[in-house]
Amino acid sequence: MHGSAADTILKITDVTKSFGQVAALKGMRLEVRRGRVHTLLGENGAGKSTLMKILAGVHGATSGEIVLDGQAYRPANPQEAASLGLAIVFQELSLCNNLTVAENILATREPRRFGFINDKALVAKAHRIVADLRLPIDVTEKVGNLSIAQRQLVEIAKGLSHDAKVVILDEPTSSLSDSEAEILFEIIGRLRQRGAAIIYISHRMEEIMRLSDDITVIRDGEYVSTHARDEVTIETLIALMVGRRMDEIYPPPVHHVAADRAPVLAVDRLTREGEFQDVSFDVRAGEILGFFGLVGSGRSEVMNALFGMKSAAGTVRLDGEVVRFRSPDQAIARGVGFVTENRKEEGLVLGHSVEWNISMAALADFAGGLGFIRNGAERAAASEQVGKLSIKTNSLETPAGALSGGNQQKIVLAKWLLTRPKVLILDEPTRGVDVGAKFEIYKIIRELAAEGTAILLISSDLPEVLGMSDRVVVMHEGAPGATLEGSALTPETIMAHATGFQS
Template identity: 70%
Template sequence: MAISGDNVILEISDMSKEFGAVKALKSMQLKVRPGRVHTILGENGAGKSTLMKILAGVYQPTTGSILLDGQPYAPTNPQDAARAGLTIVFQELSLCNNMTVAENILATREPSRGGFINDKLLVRKAAELVKELGLPVSVTDQVGDLSIAQRQLVEIAKGLSIDAKVVILDEPTSSLSDSEAEILFQIIGRLKEKGVAIIYISHRMEEIMRLSDDITVVRDGSYITTRDKTEVTIAELIALMVGRDMNEIYPPRDVAAPASTERPVLSVNGLSRGEEFENVSFDVRPGEILGFFGLIGSGRSEVMNTLFGMAHAFAGTVAIDGAQVKITSPVEAIERRIGFVTENRKEEGLVLSHSVESNISMVALDGFSSLFGFLKRKREREAAKAEVARLSIKTASLDTIAGSLSGGNQQKIVLAKWLLTKPKMLILDEPTRGVDVGAKFEIYKIIRQLAAEGTAILLVSSELPEVIGMSDRVVVMSEGKVTAIADPDQMTPEKIMHFATGFAS
């Protein structure tokens, strides 16, 4: 292990964790120093989340020990961890949608007077923290009214509201665009100056190399190595993480992009929905990957929700295969062979309490029904099994509860669900959110394969390299308006960001 010396705030030794016959961790070790960012890098299912939940007191280890600031540390719940000086911002949001931002940030630690919650002080303390962190949210807003990205910022504020020695950030930028991520990076810089140790989990290699001081690689529940950031390259880290070399993150096209003269699968003209977006026009052809990029509030996801019938446009037209249509519900969208991989898999993409099999097959059940309406269980199971293999979903069985899998594997289940419907058009809203590099490559290959088979794809992503690397054309949006549409090779990342920040020339 590269880290040595006595200046260690957190130390894990010979830790293992077993869930029945499953060994999630095996002889794990870790040394974290104050005032540094220590990244934990590994594929989905490598044991990162299990390790973090042990540190947060959610799980207890089967074997091994932990020292925090030189003292034995064995929390039995997150409250124990917080009292000891360790806080965690989980990848999956733990907010209450029917409460305000302030109530969520200070939940279980509300200021009181005479045995009652002091609402004015609650709002003031939350507002001071939000202002200090520079977050673009109002503390009196209901969390349920916020975008996914804004909720992620509230989750971060909630974690940082505790005066901690060690802060764990689990995929904190997974829902953030570049400008919001910059806010977080500035916060991390201030925490480092205060001597706070930061454990960082991310699959975005560029930000890992930017933020990290130390990087620990884990694979299949085992410790592999710890390196100083200055002593390792991205290519070396990926090889250590996945156990193989990956020469290209974005697989090349096997066939040429569709010609501009080919009839579009989807034509959108002047689509508007009040303050959310206005006068949005674009088209997408069979086999084309049309990327959408924009900052928070740009209206990208709102446009996709409208196309899928989850919201209704106030003006404009939508045509499929040249015929004007009005899609008023997701059921109608599915009937027209439109699929939608939502950015919010936890609340909208999955039934977390159901099995892997039932989640994959739920939209395509009609295809497994007999003439008399009985379900052909064998065909359903075989189809679900094929999608698990196709997307390399790591699960003990098809009967495993979806909510027990890692975030990345849950995301692949959502993708498998829609692939089973054989869509004519597939909307992908942040399809690789919280997915590791190896799994991203597998998803990219599937996207390329679908495009080669003629599926029209709308790819929404906050990762600019992903949009450029995967798209045939890019639609750039800012404040509800389309500010540019162009081929990626005609636009540098700087130009795309220029249009995304509202400059139309």
């Protein structure tokens, strides 16, 4: 690594962390310098989150040494970590939906007058923080009324409301659109100019290569290597991270979809006032139809309407027959599955077992006489999916919430695979998932298509849409801007339609 020791603001030496018999970190080391973005790269389960929680004061290290700005650093709790100059923005939102943006940003640090919270001063202070960060958010709005992307921006504002020497950003763009991510990148640029050190965690390789000054790779709880950004390629980093080379991030199609095949799903002029209008498309068996658009373009809202979660005007045909789903149950009964964008709140019941989460959408298939569940059949089916999808879990009884993000997403996929869907809607299927798990999820999607499932793939990740889709519907302000295929599927063409510069 280049740079002098005087530049070092944070130094981690031989840090270990054990939970019972399990060693989560072994001899970890990291050296972070002022005014630089230092990316920490590793698959889910590599130990990144454990290390960040030690820095944030959530866990104590089992052994090893941490020095922050020349002083021994061992915070007893997150409040002490913040007071010592460390700010952290976790990937998993820690906001209270029933409170306002201002109340969330300044929680436990509210301005007071005569012992009572001074609401006027609270709003004014939060507004200054949000304005300084140039975030397009109303601080008086309840967080529960915001989109996932807006909540992520509030989480960022909350983390950066402390005057920090070291800022940790854990998957900060996982639910942001390109335009919102640009706001974050500008904030990172200003923090860097002020001399703050940024520890950046992301699975988006293009983003990492754009933002990083230094990159440290960790694997299986151990330090692998540190590199200046201009000394490495994406391919090198992936090989270091997963311990094997990946010739392709996106597996090739298993088969070719016949263009003259009748559509499984045909949507004509689907409209919901104020959300989307005149949305028309069709998808054939074995086809992956991508949907791309900036946040607010209406992609997810269209899928919610198709799945019976919202009402909409227009015509939907499934296997040539007009259908109108008034609830998700009706959609599931006719062979439509939905892997939701927000797996934590809508896709999984985190406190329940892996087995229960996998089988819950197909429970009717396991019902025996008098409506009792045939537990043996349910267990066998769940076990088969765990093996087929390489879900890493100690047992079928393990709570879903104890698994990594990539494995949780595979459970959601397994749940729908058991229903044997004709049409599978995948809304941001790899959000917050590491590159190794992404590759496995892409293989599952390809295999599903090969088996004849028609797939609607909604993603904010442009390389993902391009790498996986046969055709792409580009949404702009609630309407389809274009349907692209073949040589028209380029990043430039897709973004031109998504931003409305090309009609």
